[in-house]
Amino acid sequence: MDVRGLRALVVLVVVVGCLVVPIPAASAVVADGGGETEQLTLQEEEDEPEADDEGLQLDDADEIHIDIYLYENGSATFVVDYRFPINDENESEEEWQAFRDDLESNPGEYLESEEEDWTDVATDGENATDREMNLSNFTVSVDESSAPRDLGHVEFTFEWSSFSHVELNRIEAGDALSGFTLMGDTTLQVFWPESYSAYDIDPDSDDRGEGSVFWDGDGTEFTDDQPRIVLIENSEATDEPTETEEGPAMPWLAVVGALALLAALAVVGWWLRYRREPDPGVESRSEPPADAGETPQEGPPPELLSNEERVLHLLEQRGGRVKQQEVVSELDWTEAKTSQVVSGLRENGEVEVFRIGRENVLALPTEDGEDSEE
Structure with a gap:
């Protein structure tokens, strides 16, 4: 075989070898215009995470403030305030604005979710108290505040019937929240009517006002019997008399003189009545002594x-x-x-x-x- 035939045989062997050797399934070879090749890993392309476009949710709130307003008929008004920081380093202002726009466009979805959560709490309260309860009048509003820092507010309001147990002048509240967990970023404040005073509060709180009690989730963990608030109605008999309109200055000297004259007349009258000799021809007009048959009231002394x-x-x-x-x-x-x-x-x-x-x-x-x- 001559040299030319040998070269043709070598080329044929090389071509056949390239066709027989398989290309790995996980890779692809792509040739660019300069003759160089770029290997792409198909598995890496499939494992790339998808972008998260959900944005802010209620669970992302930085703080949750729950205010409860008690009424004498046993019902209560709940105000649940979700607070979101805005204008911070994380550029959350855009996220907050998108969240606000979505909530104002679709308030029904958020109301339905919030109502379901509190209905579960009320169901547990019914089972613990044997009182029939009802949640109603759910509303939601969005607002912003700038003091002491920039915050966005999503505020839910609703009514809770038979939340408290009322008996005469006594209100007992808190048993409807049996098993309620106060999370670390959540606060609970309960307000009561002005005509009532707190008789018992459990657990006790150092942050108490004239007509409210405040618990912070960071330092409070409720047990099965907590929270518990017992209120007693204030008495109306302690009302102070109303002040009359001011008149001209009282002539005190004349008043003192009049009192002295009245005292002197009283002394003279007493002396004339009891010190003069009785007239023998006139029967005594003094009142008869008390009935000798009457005895003082029997019974042990009060201290016993x-x-x-x-x-x-x-x-x-x-x-x-x-x-x-x-x-x-x-x-x-x-x-x-x-x-x-x-x-x-x-x-x-x-x-x-x-x-x-x-x-x-x-x-x-x-x-x-x-x-x-x-």
Whole structure:
């Protein structure tokens, strides 16, 4: 074989070898215009993550503030404020604006989600209290504030019926939140009517105002029986008399002189009545002495009686019926102590309690067991 034939044989072997050797399935060879090749890994292309275009959600809120306003009929108004920081280093202003636009365009979706979450909480409350509850009037609003920092607000408001247990002048709240978890970025503040005062709050809180209590999720963990708030209605008998309009300056010297003259006349009258000799021809007009047959009221001294016995003793003295406020005044007790003692007597069936107007009235039970309310 000559040289030319040998070269042709070598070229043929090389071509056949290239056709037989397979190209890996995970790679592709692409030739560019300069003759160089670029290898692309197909598996890497398939594993590239997709871009996340969901944007802000309610769960992304930096803080959640829950305010509860209690009413005398047992219902409550909830205000849930989701707060988002804006104008920070992460350029969250654009994200917040997109989130706000979406919420204002589709408020129904957000309301439905929030209502479902709180309905689950209310269902747990019904099971724990045996009270029938209902959530209604859900609304949502969007706002912004600049002090003390720039924040975006998404605020949900709704009504919760039978949230509290009401009995006469007593409101007990918190049992409807049985099992409620206060997260670290969440706060809870409860407000009550001005006509009520807090008698018991559990767990206690150092951040208490005149008519509210505040818990921070960072330092508070509720147990199964918490939170618990017991309120007692304030007495109207302690109202101070209204001040009259100011008149001209009082002539104090004339007043002092008039009082001195009245005192002198009283002394003279007393001397004339009791110091002069009685007329023998005139029968004595002095009042007869008290009936000797009357004896002072029997019974042990008050300090030997229990609190319950003192209330029952007072009822017997008053003919079987007395206003609760009179018990406060007569026994010099606080309204909270009086309410606690009366509640115990009422539970034991030793007294009956009913309302006349805005006042509680205590009465000894009737023989036939019927209510003594007029």
